[in-house]
Amino acid sequence: MELNDQEIIRRNSLNELKKLGIEAYPAAEFVVTGHATEIKQAFELNEESFDVVIAGRMMGRRIMGKASFFELQDSTGKIQVYVSRDDISKDEESTLYNKVFKKYTDIGDIVGVKGFVFRTKTGEISVHAKEFIMLSKSLRPLPIVKEKDGKIFDAFTDPEQRYRQRYLDLIVNPKVRDTFVKRAQMLNTIRDFFNSKGYLEVETPILQSIPGGASARPFVTHHNALDIPLYLRIADELYLKRLIVGGFEGVYEFSKNFRNEGMDRTHNPEFTCMEIYVSYKDYFWMMDFTEEMIFRTTMAVNGNDTIEIGDNTISFKRPFKRVRMTDAILDATGINIEAISEKDLYLECTKLNIPVDETMGKGKLIDELFGETCEKSLIQPTFIYDYPKAMSPLTKEHRTKKDLTERFELFVNGSELANAYSELNDPIDQLDRFKNQLKLQEKGDDEAMFIDQDFVRALEYGMPPTSGMGIGIDRLCMLLTGNVSIQDVLLFPQMKPEKQEIIDSDDKFIALGVPEGWVSVIKDAGYKTVFELKAVENPNKLHQQISGINKKKRLGLTKLSPDDVNKWIL
Secondary structure, three states: OOOOHHHHHHHHHHHHHHHOOOOOOOOOOOOOOOOHHHHHHHHHHHOOOOEEEEEEEEEEEEEEOOEEEEEEEOOOOEEEEEEEHHHHOOOOOOHHHHHHHOOOOOOOOEEEEEEEEEEOOOOOEEEEEEEEEEEEOOOOOOOOOEEEOOEEEOOOOOHHHHHHOHHHHHHHOHHHHHHHHHHHHHHHHHHHHHHHOOOEEOOOOOEEOOOOOOOOOOOEEEEOOOOEEEEEOOOOHHHHHHHHHOOOOEEEEEEEEEOOOOOEOOEOOEEEEEEEEEEOOOHHHHHHHHHHHHHHHHHHHHOOOEEEEOOEEEEOOOOOEEEEHHHHHHHHHOOOOOOOOHHHHHHHHHHOOOOOOOOOOHHHHHHHHHHHHOHHHOOOOEEEEOOEHHHOOOEOEOOOOOOEEOEEEEEEOOEEEEEEEEEOOOHHHHHHHHHHHHHHHHHOOOOOOOOOHHHHHHHHOOOOOEEEEEEEHHHHHHHHHOOOOHHHHOOOOOOOOOOOOOOOOHHHHHHOOOOHHHHHHHHHOOOOOHHHHHOOOOHHHHHHHHHHHHHHOOOOOOOOOHHHHHHHHO
C-alpha cells in the first residue's frame, strides 16, 4: 500500500507515542460522564462550574505556546477544550503537552479529557482539561471542512465517496447523522402505533424456496446441504397471511427485501419494507389507518404535518385525496382501461412511446401506462384505488365490479409510497390467479409470480376477511428528511465494487534498472506499474517530471540523465 505524506507522518507519530510508553489504542473502559450538548445546556442553567469526563474526536485545534484550544466532537455535537501545559504535564520537560499533544496528536484522533466546565473570556462554554488521554490514533487525515459564521466551505460532498465511506461522511457532515436519527424515530413511531393497537411484530424467512408476495425478479442462491435453489425474499406477504390463517388478529414486520432489478435514485436492490395485515378489515379501513400512521409519524419526526422536498411543499394533513385508477388514466390519456383489450392497449402504449413489449400482459401494460402518464403528477398524498384484476394477483375481487380489485396505492411526490389490498382469501380464485401468472412466465415475463401451493393450502383452511398494507420505509424516510435520493437514507447503499489500484513491487522497477531510491519518485509521478512506465512516449518529459519531484521534496537523490531514463523504457 502506497502511503501519502500525511499518512507517513501519522505513522511516525504513532511510533513516537510507543517510544514514550503511551498506548495509542488502550483496552480499558473509559467512563464518560457527559456529552457536548448536555454539558453546554447544564452550564447555561446556572453558570456554575462542574467536573466532567468527555471523549470524542479532535476536529480542529489552535496551538498557542503554553496553552491551546481544540474542538472535540462526540455523538451529540462539538465543544471547545482548553489545554494548558502546566495542567496536563507532570514532568519537567512537559512531555505530555510539548510532545504528545503538540507534536504527536493530529486532527481526527479520538481522545479523552478529564476536567471542569467554564466560560472563556470570549463567552464560549468550554472544558478546562486537567488530564488528556489518547484513546485511538487516526492514521488517515480527515477531509478538511471549514466552517465560518455558520457557513460550510470545502464540504465533503462527492456522492461516490460519501456513500462508499459513510463512516467518513458521518464524521464530517453532522446533518447526515441527523437523517439517520430521524429514521430511527420514524421506525419507533410506526412500531409504537401498531403496538398500541395490539398488533404483533413477527419475523419471517429471508431465504425462501418460492419467491412470492410480489411481481419482481429475485436473487437466486443455492443451499448446499439440501441441494436446492433458494431465493432471497422479495416480499413477506404470503408468510404474514399464513399467520392470519393461524389466528393472529394483526401482524406486522419490518423486513429486508431483495430485488434483482435496476438501481436509481429511488431503487436499491436491498431495501426495507413494512407490511401489516389485520383481520376483519377492508381497504377503506386501511386507507384511514395509513393516513393516521403517516400523519403521526410526520408529526413525531418533524414537529408539523408539512415538509419541503426539492421545490415541492407537501402537506400530510388528513384526509388525503382519493382517485380511482381508471379515472386517473382516463383524465391523463383519454384511454378507458376497463373497456380496452390487451392488444389495443399495447398499440395505444406504443403510440405514446411507452416502453412496452409483447411479453407483457394487460396488467403490466396498465402499470407502464400509469407510471409514464400519471405517477409524476401526484405530488400531494393521493390514494389511487380500484386497480384492474390483471395487475393484482393477490387482491380480492371488487365487491361490485368484477374486473377490478379492492386495492390502493399511496403516491407522494411523484412516487409510490404504500400499497394495500382487501386481501384475496378465496383459495380457488387464488390458485386461478397464480396459474395466470404462470402463463405470463411462459411468455417471458421474469417478474411474474410463482405458484405457492402451500399458501393455497393455508387459504383452504380459511383466512378471515383481511386488509394488508406495505410501505417503503426508505422512501418514507426520504420524504420526511427532505432527501431526493434513496442512497442518502441508507447507511450503506449498494455500490459498484471499488476499483483496486494495481501497484507493482519495488523489485520489479529495480529489475528494470531503476535505482532503488528513485522507485518511490516514479510512483509518486503516477507510474504505479512497470507496464505504465514502459508505455511512456516522451522519456525527456518523464526525466523532467521526476527530477522536479526530487528537487521539490529535497530528496537529495543522485541526479539522472535523460539517457538513464530512456534505458528503462527501451
